[in-house]
Amino acid sequence: MIPEDPGRIGEGRRAVLAALAFGVAAGIIYLLFSSGFGRPRPAAVAAAVPVRTPPEAGLAVVSxxxxxxxxPAGLARSGGGAIGAAGAWARFGSGDRFVEARIEPAPDWASYRRQVADARATIVRGRPAVAGRYPGGGLLIVWLERAGTGALVRVSEPLGRELVAIAASAKGPVGD
Structure with a gap:
């Protein structure tokens, strides 16, 4: 609607431009949504992309x-026992693959992390940790599970890629 007052003649043109801009924006949005942009691909296209399925995994009780x-699948308990008054360890393995987990007394973080050669800092379950090589072979991650209690997860070289996933899966009744 164009006003009758000659001093306000420009308001009608602005209204027409605003309506035109709104129409263009609505058209662009319609074209984006109708084009399929952002939608999952159909199953026939997705089947061409190889998908890595995780191996079946199990629960491992350490203490x-x-x-x-x-x-990791295929590992069976092959050892374990008590460590001192407040610790325990368990070993799961088959062939040249093994996982060893320990929960043991640790007086302080500085002395506990010294057992890792070529240590580099990381985080496990929100706690400071170090990862590196075990002097006797394999890779390991150590962290303080709680004050005075250290946790260690060691794996053989073939399971090196699984180390972080195994350590991140550690659970305890307090704080998890």
Missing amino acids: HDFWLTYL
């Missing part, structure tokens, strides 16, 4: 208050 919710 009454520490367990692993992820353990």
